[in-house]
Amino acid sequence: MDIGTSQQTDEKLEALQRNAFAYFLKGANPHNGLIADNTREDAHSSIAATGLGLAAYVVGVERGFITRGDAIERTLTTLRFFDRSAQSEDPNATGYQGFYYHFLDMKSGRRAWDCELSVIDTALLIAGALASMIYFEGDRDGEPEIRRLVAALYERINWAWAMNDGPTVSMGWKPRCGFLRYGWEGYSEASLLYVLGLGSPTHPLPPGSYAAWTSTYQWENLYGYDVLFAAPLFIHQLSHVWIDFRGIQDAFMREKRSDYFENSRRATYIQQHYAIRNPKRLKGYHKHCWGITSGDGPGFAQQCVEGVERHFFGYGARGIPYGPDDGTLAPWAAIASLPFAPEVVLPSVQHVLDTYPEITNGSGGLSSFNPTFSVGDDATRGWVCDARYGLDQGPVVLMIENYRSGLLWRLMRRCRVMVAGLRRAGFRNGWLNSTEG
Numbered sequence: 001m002d003i004g005t006s007q008q009t010d011e012k013l014e015a016l017q018r019n020a021f022a023y024f025l026k027g028a029n030p031h032n033g034l035i036a037d038n039t040r041e042d043a044h045s046s047i048a049a050t051g052l053g054l055a056a057y058v059v060g061v062e063r064g065f066i067t068r069g070d071a072i073e074r075t076l077t078t079l080r081f082f083d084r085s086a087q088s089e090d091p092n093a094t095g096y097q098g099f100y101y102h103f104l105d106m107k108s109g110r111r112a113w114d115c116e117l118s119v120i121d122t123a124l125l126i127a128g129a130l131a132s133m134i135y136f137e138g139d140r141d142g143e144p145e146i147r148r149l150v151a152a153l154y155e156r157i158n159w160a161w162a163m164n165d166g167p168t169v170s171m172g173w174k175p176r177c178g179f180l181r182y183g184w185e186g187y188s189e190a191s192l193l194y195v196l197g198l199g200s201p202t203h204p205l206p207p208g209s210y211a212a213w214t215s216t217y218q219w220e221n222l223y224g225y226d227v228l229f230a231a232p233l234f235i236h237q238l239s240h241v242w243i244d245f246r247g248i249q250d251a252f253m254r255e256k257r258s259d260y261f262e263n264s265r266r267a268t269y270i271q272q273h274y275a276i277r278n279p280k281r282l283k284g285y286h287k288h289c290w291g292i293t294s295g296d297g298p299g300f301a302q303q304c305v306e307g308v309e310r311h312f313f314g315y316g317a318r319g320i321p322y323g324p325d326d327g328t329l330a331p332w333a334a335i336a337s338l339p340f341a342p343e344v345v346l347p348s349v350q351h352v353l354d355t356y357p358e359i360t361n362g363s364g365g366l367s368s369f370n371p372t373f374s375v376g377d378d379a380t381r382g383w384v385c386d387a388r389y390g391l392d393q394g395p396v397v398l399m400i401e402n403y404r405s406g407l408l409w410r411l412m413r414r415c416r417v418m419v420a421g422l423r424r425a426g427f428r429n430g431w432l433n434s435t436e437g
Contacts, residue, residue, distance in 0.1 A: 009346065013400050014063065016335065016349075020365030020396035021065050023388055024053040029106050033078025036106060038387045044103040044112040048121040049390025051128030054078060055241070055408060056397045058135045062407060072142045075132050079149040082125075085109055087156075091175040098157030098203075100125060102172070116172035116180060119162050123193040126154055127242045130418065134411045154417065159197035159205045167212040169193060169205065185216045187230045191239040191260070199421025210425045214252045222321060223273040225266040226256070231319020233271055233293040234395070236264040237336045241398045244409035247430025248422065259430075265340040272344055274320040281308070282327035283382065284371035288351035291334035292318050292325055295392060298373040298383040305372055312373055327372030328383075331359060335366070336395035338403040358384050365393045 027036040027049070035053040037046035057074055060066035066074075085094035092110050094100060101111040102118035133150035136143040164170045164179040169190070172180045184190045194213060197205035218229040230236060239245075245260035253259050275290035283305075294317040301312045312326045319325070331352045338345045353360065358381070359369050371382035401407050412418050419435055 010404065013338075013404060016365065017059070017063065017397050017400050018065055019360075020332075020393040021056055021060055021063075023365060023390060023393040024056045024060075024397075025066070027390065028053060028074065028078075030077065031107075032081040032109050033074060034081065034104060034106055034109060035390055037103065037391075038389045040387045043106070045106050045109075046103060046121070046390055047100045047118065048102075048124040049394065050078060051121075051125035052241075052390055052394025052398070054125075054128030055131045056394060058131055058411070059397055059401045059407060061135075062401075062405070069141065072136060072146065075136070075146055076142050076149075079129065079132075079146060079153065081109060082153055083149050089175055095122075096173070096175075097161050098122075098153070099162065099173075114174070116174050118172050119169055120171070120190060120193050122157065123196050124238075126150075126157065126196060127192055129153060130415050131242065131408060131411055134415050154196075155200070155202045157197075157200065158203040159200050160203050162197075163205065163209060168209055169197065169213075184213055187217050187228045188235050189238040192242060195239075195243065195418060195421035195425060197421070198424040199417035199419070201417065204424075207424050207426075211251070214250065217252060219256065222270050223277075225270055226258075227266045227270060228252075228256075228260075228263050230267070231322060232317050233267065233291060233319075233330075233333045233337065234391075236267040236340075237333070237395055237399060240264060240339070241395060241402070242408055242412045243418070243422070244406070244413060244431065248427045248432050249429055250426045254428070261340065264337070268337040268341040268344055271320060271334075271337075272348075279321070280325060280327075282325070282372045284327070284329060284356075284369075286351065288348040289329060289355070290348065291330040291332070292320050292328070293330050293333040294318065295328070295330050295333070295368050296385045296387065296389065297326060297328045297368070298370050298375075301373075303374055305374065310372060312370070326370070328368055328370040330368045330392070331356075332366045332368075332392045332396050336399040338399055342403065356381070356384075365396050368392075 034045035035050040036043045037049055057071040061068050061071045087095050094109050096117055099117045099122045102115040102121050103112040105112050129150045133147050136146045162169050168183050170179045170183050194210045220229045249259050271290045272287055275285040276287045278285040296315045297313045299314045303310050334345055334348050356369055359367050367385040369384045373383040375383055398408055402409055
């Protein structure tokens with residue numbers, strides 16, 4: 001891949017978007033709109049992937065990947081399913097208190113495995129739905145129904161219930177077991193959760209919940225950068241898919257004289273610096289080859305690699321600089337940092353795709369890879385993930401679009417509940433000063 005001129009860059013970024021967008025076309029059940037968590041056979045649906053898919057349809061219309069009519073039909077199918085799905089304490093329901101289970105059976109739409117009622121994944125689902133509500137603003141062809149359904153789904157979420165009488169939001173709940181014993185602590189993708197919960201007109205979070213959460217933040221200096229710490233790269237990206245944090249500040253960031261967008265820019269540079277230093281001497285790490293985050297890996301195994309005993313992991317959260325880091329790199333995560341630091345990301349995209357073209361094989365977009373892990377075949381030069389994940393492909397589509405046009409950011413700046421949530425969290429300045437809410 002040769003980045004080339006600005007026009008060539010734009011064309012190649014669109015090609016990456018189109019490839020990732022294909023995941024959501026192929027991975028959706030046409031009967032209920034649920035989107036598979038990954039491309040492996042018999043995968044269950046992830047409600048987070050479904051939310052990313054709803055937002056991706058909006059981008060697809062703008063880019064000509066899908067017709068407006070097809071996007072409306074797909075969106076309505078998804079929203080009608082959730083509107084009509086079973087909400088109760090029954091362990092086989094789809095959700096409860098307006099929230100939904102993390103994984104749902106692709107066909108029945110009922111709870112899969114023994115998974116939790118997920119607060120954060122419901123937030124990701126609703127964020128995608130809200131983007132649809134703002135984008136489809138016409139008066140015909142199903143668009144009014146989209147707006148009505150999204151409002152109903154959002155307004156029935158009982159955010160206050162999810163606090164379990166504590167100061168902050170619980171991570172989830174299970175029937176017969178109750179709330180999970182752990183909650184949100186430290187900076188994370190819960191920024192989106194709190195903003196949506198605070199903005200609710202029906203069952204909002206109390207304003208103090210946000211301050212209670214930010215009081216657990218960890219501010220550090222890494223490689224010369226003062227930064228709000230979060231080890232996996234995706235944390236510095238996921239809320240930014242929908243929220244334009246440029247120039248707006250909550251109390252924490254006003255004190256630090258920064259903002260969350262700048263923080264993500266620094267986190268991107270920290271990733272690059274870590275790869276350059278490569279403290280564990282893992283293969284493939286390079287100033288243009290980085291991206292350490294949550295995702296799939298080669299599996300739990302030990303190998304002696306060039307005289308060093310290495311431990312490898314399956315699906316899990318990887319991060320820097322303290323780990324875990326087993327040599328698994330996620331180029332999709334590097335691309336999702338494009339709006340923050342294009343001067344770092346664009347050369348990295350070129351290097352990775354030129355050096356490891358095998359990561360683009362198969363259906364959909366980019367996959368993770370691990371050059372350090374030996375699979376017994378020198379031709380593969382390490383492990384390459386054999387599946388694509390909705391949580392990987394969604395940010396590729398959406399963050400490339402935010403870099404190219406700012407589409408999702410512009411839409412969500414018009415979302416009254418999002419603006420209200422930001423204000424109640426204490427955000428000020430920037431575009432909020434000229435926005436009604």
